Structures are given as structure tokens and as C-alpha cells.
Amino acid sequence: MRAVKLQLATKTLLNSGAFQWKKVPAEELRMAGARVDLQPSRYVRTVWAGRPVGAVRNLKVQTAHNSRDILFRLEWPDESKDTDFGDGSVFPDAASVIFPLKGDAPLETMGSPRSPINAWYWRANFATDEARNRSCQGYGTEEDSPERQVQARARWEDGRWYVVFARPLSANGKTNVKLSSAHPAKVAFAVWEGSSQERGGLHSCSRQWLDLVIE
Amino acid sequence: MPVQPPPVKRQLAAVFDMNKCLGCQTCTIACKTLWTDEEGMEYMWWNIVSTMPGEGTPRGWQKLSGGFQDGEPRPSRLPKLSEFGHAWEFNYEDVLYGGQGMNQHLQPKTGDDNWGPLWDEDQASGAYPNSYFFYLQMICMHCTNPACLAACPRQAIYKRVDDGIVLIDEERCSGYRFCMEACPYKRIYFNQAKKVSQKCILCYPRIEQGVAPACFRQCPGRVRFIGFLDDEESAVHKLVKVWKVAIPLHPEFGTEPNMYYVPPLSPPLFDDNGDVIEGSERIPRQYLESLFGPDVNRVLDTLRTEMAKTRRGEKSEMLDTLIAYEWKSMFGGFTRDPGTLKRPV
DSSP, rough: OOEEEEHHHHHHHHHHGGGGGSSSEEEEEEEEOOOGGGOOOOHHHTTTTOOOOOOOOEEEEEEESSSSEEEEEEEOOSOOOOOSSSTTTTOOEEEEEEEEESSSSOOOTTTSSSSSSEEEEEEETEEEEEEEEEEESSSOOOESSSSOOOOOEEEEEEEEEEEEEEESSOOOOOOOOOOOOOEEEEEEEEEEEEGGGGTTTTSESSSSOEEEOOO | OOOOOOOOOOOOEEEEGGOOOOOOOOHHHHHHHHHSSSSSSSTTOOEEEEEEEOOOTTTGGGGGGGGGGGGEEOOOOOOOOOHOOOOOOOIIIIIIIISSSSTOOOBBBBOOOOOOOOTTOOOBBBBBTTTTTTEEOOOOOOOOOHHHHHHOOOOOOOEEETTEEEETTTTTOOOOHHHHHHTTTTEEEEETTTEEEEEOTHHHHTTTBBOOOHHHTTTTOOOEEEEEOOOSEEEEEIIIIIHHHHHHHSSSSSOOOEEEOOOOOOOBBTTSSSBBBBTOOOOHHHHHHHHHOOHHHHHHHHHHHHHHHTTTTOHHHHHHHHHSGGGGGGGGOOBBGGGGGGOOO
């Protein structure tokens, strides 16, 4: 996918309803449920073996940059807006933009100790514009990174989530993916459907890394 | 990737003598005021004394499954907030201070609740004059094979090697609550403010300084014994390992709990004329077996044999231990006065 260059302020693009997003090419991604047999918890492997994982099957993704920040706009259908823990049996909806930190980190396990990933993580119970910048070396190892340049703004309307992530193109730090027009990168996406009790390693994910070209 | 707790050097264990419990909830409040009085913890009862037969808390927890069967995790589900019961705010201002005491009665401000943790407190089973109930003391079981630990994908739950206390590392916890699902005793709560799971810590900061946990130390009925299971001098060791009159609750859950119970003896039944039926028992054995397994029969028979001995004027070290003439004998050496501890600033 291609991050198109736009002469627009980041705060304009953080608004998922901004009309300028209409001009940005969109990719419709088929998502797959995470593999239950790779989950690190015995309980999860046993209990979810017969349960469907990955309620969200289609994700629309757009990406753009304004030379300073790069943005990803995610959009998916979700009839139930879960912004918190409800009656105790649901979880907040969530989404991630995922990058390998080197080479082809294994996507189906969310990285490995040798090949960590960098995940920008938004969850529906976070404060406005809050997102976590995480590093992960396999399921269950996600850690918030000290570099906090990622933000996200979300909107739920008529049965759809719209989430825009933003991060400065140049961001230092070991756990930050390097993004520039000079180097092709790879990217993937994950979505958690809170009303289906998806959390942790239980989510839907794009089926493979996508090539990311920054104009 | 597979999560098995490392073998512990020593295991702290406890015995609850159900025959002495007054149901006063002093233990419950001792725990509440010490550990769970912050925002997000309002509905938590790390210690609770439920009336049995009853639904307990969360409501109907015994039917929610979890734990292990033949070594494999048994599926369960997350209890709902309504099954725990909300922490109610009462209209104290109106009734006590607002001059409305004559026309308003004390009630929760939220009127739509129909369940709480002690909703069925002191509600008996059976029909008068043969009705019965007893109290069940519940804290985290600090299991040898904790289902919560095996369920956590982040390895945020650990079992301390030096004393076997099971703790949740709140720094690692991501609030996924697989532990809450997996615990068959449903002794884990979710803190909605901090977004982490929390539970009884067996007052480990007190234990580390030789002080018994608050719910043990403050029990006016001398119900609670604590000590290392391998400490041959401790009452816990004698009751569990030597006399074998303290047994685990729901051993079929497969987690090898380290909280043990002296099961409740019964008064006899009355016949239609109001006369005592000799040798009868008010609490059905079948019900007690559903809680403690068939071993409960042996324990109750042992207790009755010992009681008969003392009636004949003989000594019973076992009954003397259970009576606990000297409170210090109950705590396996954890007898330091908590008043001598320095409180953290």
C-alpha cells in the first residue's frame, strides 16, 4: 500500500471524517482470526479451540503523510460499540497498526524474541487521542514503549468504527519502526471485537505483511 | 511457552474450622479496610463468608466451572458485575441526618439491584424445625496448581517459591481476565479503575514480618489457623497432615488448594413430636459431599469419635487444638503484634 503525500495539517487528517480522506486510495483487507494453537495460555488454547476467533473479517485501510507525520485510517463494521468493560463480560474494541522491526518478523505470533514488532495500539476506552506505542516479541509479551509519539482518534457511527493513527515519520528509539520515503517498509493490521471477548492474542489480523511505500 | 509453577520450597496453608464461625464478617471488614478501600475496588471482597447452602459470590460460582479435569483446563466464563453485586451507596444523609428518619427507610440509592454478595446471608435450607445453614469462609486458595497462573498469557501471575503465595503482578497484568475465567473458586476481581485483576494476597507484607493475615488475626471466633504445611509444630500441619480432619473445598476442581476446612457438624433432626432423632444429622451428608467430596464422611466420623472421647473424660489433643485455648497456637509462629509494625508512609 502507498502512503500518499498530502499538504494538510495532521490535526485535519486525524479527523476520520475529513473530506480529504475520500481522495486517498483505500485497500479492502480480508482479515483472519488469530491461531488459537499458538496462544501462550493453556486455558485459552483449550477453551477457544472450538470458538470462532476474529469477528471482524473486513478492514478498510488508507494511509497518507504530510512530510512530518504518517497517518493510517482504519474503518470496519462493528454493530456493538464497546468502549469499556460493560457488565464485566465484554472488552473494549481495539485496533493495531503493526510493523516488523527487522526483516520478516512472524506476524502470526506477533513477533518473536529475535524479531520483535512495533504495534501502535488504540483501544476504545483510552482517552481522546491516546494510543500506546508497543513492542512485542510474541504473544503475551507486549510492552508499552517509552517512546510515546503515537496518537489515535476514533469515532463510531452507524455501526462502523473509524480510527486514525498518526506518528512522526522520523521517530527515534529502539522500539520505533523506521519509516521514510527512502526505504520500503512492511505493515499489518489487527482488530479486536470486544463484544466477542477478543483481547490479548485473540483478534483478527491481516493475513500477511503488506508492502508499504511512502511517497 | 507452557506455564507450570516452579515447585515451592515451602507452602503456607490455612485451616478454617467451620464449626466455630459466627458469621460476623469481622474477617471480611478487616480485609476490606486494609486492602480494598480504593476506587475501583468497591465491589471487591477478597475475603467473604457465605451462607451455605447458598449461591455465594459471585452468584452461583460453584456452577461456573473452571479449574482442571484430568489435567486439562475446564472451560468457564467471566462472571458479570451483576453476579458479584454492585457496591451500594445508601441514603444515610436522608435517614440519619436529613430529618427524614420517620418517613424514609435505609435503602440503596440505586434501586435496581436484586443481588449482592451476602444477599442470601443467614437464609436456611430445610423446613422448620429441621432447617439448617452454616458459614463458608472464602479467600484465594493459593493453589499448588493455580488455574489462574496457567491461564495468564502474560505470565503476570506467579507463585512465590518461599511460601507458595500466589500473586498477580499488576505491572504485567493487562486486564485480559483469563485468570478470572479459569479460577474455579472465582476469587479474582477486576479493578475497573486500574484495569487490572486483583485478589487476596494472603497479607504477604504481614507474613514477611511474622504477622498473621488480617482476616486470621481479627477473627473473634478463632476459626482460622495458618502455618507452613511442613511445620510439624504448627496446628495446620497437625490438622491437615496428621489428624487429617481438614480437607479442601471442591478437590475435584483440580487446582490443589491450600486452604483447608474442618467440615460442619450438625445438630440432630426432630421428629413430628418434637423429639430428637438420635444419631441423625441436620445437614445432609450428600450436600457436604458435593462440597468436600466423599472424604467428608471420614472426617465427620473422626470428629464425632473424638467428641465421644472427651465426653468420657478422656483427653483429645485434636479437639484442644481446634478449640484453641491459646490463640498463639493457631498461627504457626506468625504471632507478632501488627501494632509493632512500621506503617508505610
